[in-house]
Each structure stands twice: as structure tokens, then as C-alpha cells.
Amino acid sequence: MTKKIALKTKTASASVKASAKQNLVPAKTKTASASVKASAKQNTSLKAAKAKVPETMEELLAQTGYVPKGIKTGELVEGVITEKTPRTVYIDIGGKTEGIISDREVKLAKDYIRSLQVGDKIKVVILQAESDKGQPLLSIKKAALDSTWEEFDQKLKIGEIVVVRGREVNRGGLIVDAKGLQGFIPTSQFGAKLSKRLEDLINRNIEVKTIEVDREKNRLIFSEREVSEASLLKAQEEALGKVKDGDVFDGVITGVMPFGLFVKVGDLGLEGLVHISEISWEKVEDPAKFYKQGDQAKVKVLAADKKLGKLNLSIKQLALDPWSIIEEKYQPETKAKGKVVRMAPFGAFVNLEPGIEGLIHISKIPAEKSVQVGDEVNCYVESVDKDHRRMSLGLVLAEKPVGYK
Secondary structure: OHHHHHHHHHHHHHHHHHHHHHHHHHHHHHHHHHHHHHHHHHHHHHHHHHHOOOOOHHHHHHHHOOOOOOOOOOOEEEEEEEEEOOOOEEEEOOOOOOEEEOHHHHHHOHHHHHOOOOOOEEEEEEEEOOOOOOOOEEEOHHHHHHHHHHHHHHHHHHOOEEEEEEEEEEOOEEEEEEOOEEEEEEHHHOOOOOOOOHHHHEOOEEEEEEEEEEOOOOEEEEEOHHHHOHHHHHHHHHHHOOOOOOOEEEEEEEEEEOOEEEEEEOOOOEEEEEEHHHOOOOOOOOHHHOOOOOOEEEEEEEEEEOOOOEEEEEOHHHOOOHHHHHHHHOOOOOEEEEEEEEEEOOEEEEEEEOOEEEEEEHHHOOOOOOOOOOOEEEEEEEEEEOOOOEEEEEEOOOOOOOOOO
16 A cells, blocks of 8 residues: 555656646747747848838938928028039039039139139029929029139239229229229329320230229229339339438429329429428419429428328428417407408408418498408408417408497
């Protein structure tokens, strides 16, 4: 009995072990199988994703993550040159397609485009956001103008000679074409050989130097003289270096103009201007009444304009300013004789001596007294304002009229 129980127990124990072993093996195998299946499914998905080819622009952009820039007509954008042909330039401006510079724009800016290379960055203006072919149309004109202004600014700094073309003559000089810009050569900036025949320079190339660049005012000024008379200007510059403010020279009047006198100064080869206000201490309305061409005159240097090679001169500064001693000669109540030189609504101006004028106010002129330009009158000094160079006068009357103040 005991033997049977022991055998039964042993058999049961073996069965339990076998069952446990049997249960363990299928569980491990199932887990491994599930892992393999999941991995295979993931690989299949990846292969499918890789194998999928975008069929629309949206799908392509979604895959690459690229976001195109929106553009509008008239906008200024920066782009990169991707290709150049004799008639077209292609520029990547970050849009869906490359923009193009048309044949007409290429011709207008050919000199500027010739200097560009593939890969260069430039600024362009959108002329049309999308053409019939789906490409943006671009303008390079602004970039070309920017470059040209910068070029002339650089040539001004280094003093390089440039070639311009005569277009039109006006009262002040010659209008010229300068690499697509409008420039100007003043008459004073032509050498002696060309200054009197500017009409012959229309549609002709002219060698010049840039003397002023101001883009804000659209001013581009050139000098032909700095090329054709370079040696003369150098000699004048050296002569100017020897001239000091206050120097006095013997001069010869070479020109009489409404605004003053041109004077050749000594043997220096320099020419200067005596402005109308510096001719005499008297009031000068017409310089021709004081000097004529060929007259000699001593002049004093007020300032030297080294840029133009000109001198600012004075004749009157070499004579005593009568107003400097006005209080010594014309005390109040001093009687004097003068000549009426001009009339005004408020009175008559009387010249007492060269450079000294006084005013007889209209309230001081009796109604029965007729005063006209050219009349000689006896008067007396009422007051003197030296700082403002003014003098009030009164008429000397045989007897004071009723109401005279």
C-alpha cells in the first residue's frame, strides 16, 4: 500500500514538472514570434514610406520641410545668381521657381551684369510675381544704379578719369550721359580750348574727372578742365599755396560782370573775383561805372579757393572805411551838403561822401518842398548808428514851417 502511494506521488510529480516545462516553452516562443512580427511590420512601413514618390508640390514641400517665400509686385528682395546667359539672368529669390531678368533689362544694365558672377548676391525688384511660364520677372535696374553711384563715388575719392558723352547744352554748361546716369559739366569746368564750342561736344565722348557726387540731390558734376589742363591746374595749385589771406597784389581787370570784376593777379597765373560788394565803400549797382576791362587795380586777398583755383578779392578793403571814423566827422547837429541819390516811399537817401549815405525821413520833408534824385541839399545830422551803418538827416530850412518836428 505504501509502495503504491509512493509510486503515484512520483508519477504526479513528474506530470507536474512535465506540464510546467510544457507551459514555459510555448510562452517564450510566442513572445519571440510577436517581436519578429512587429519588427517586420515596422520595416515594411519604413520601406513603404521610402518608396513613396511625391506626386504634388505640396507633398514634395511636406517631405523636404521647405517653405517658399511669398512675393509681391514692387517688392525689393535679395537673391543669388544661379545662371547667366547672353540674354537672361536666373536668380534664386526663395520662391517656388527661379526669377528671371528679361532681355530688355539685361541690355539696359549690361555693364553692371558683366561684372557679376554665378553665386553673387544682388537686390532685385519684383516686376511681376508670376509670368505666363510661372516665373517671377525681376528688375536689376535699382541694383545697377546703386552700383553706378558707388562707382562714381569711388572715382571721386581716387581722382580717376572717366569717359562721359555729351547730350545737351544749356546756359550753365553741358549735360552728359554717364553710364546711365545724367551728369553735368559747368562751363567753368571746361578748358580754354572747349569752353567756347560746347555744341561740338554733343554725341561725343569726353574725358573728365568727377568733382561732386550727391545721390540724394541727384547731382553728378564733372570737370573737363581737370583733364585737359591738369598741368596748368597743378601750377595754379602750387601758386595758391604761396598766397595768404591779406596779401596785396597788383591786378588787371579781365572781365566786368553785373556781379563783380574778374582780376588777373600779378604774375602768379591766378584769377580772382572782386564781388560787387567789395568794389567800393559806396553803394555799387553797376560795376561798369567804376572799372572797365584792362584797368589796373590793387587788390587784397580775402580767401583762396583751392578747390576751384580761384581767389576772393577786394578793392575797397585797401581804402579806409569811412564809417570807422563817422562819429568824429558827423556829430549830431553837424551841417553837411549832399546829393540825393535815390528815393524811397519813406524818404530820400543823400550821399554826403563816398561810402556815407543818410536818410531824410519823409516826415522831415515839408509838403511844399520838392526833393528829387540829383538834387543837392543842405542838411544836418540828427543821429548816427555806427554799428548798423545808418544816419538820420534833416533838411536845413530857411524857416521852419508850421507843424515841423
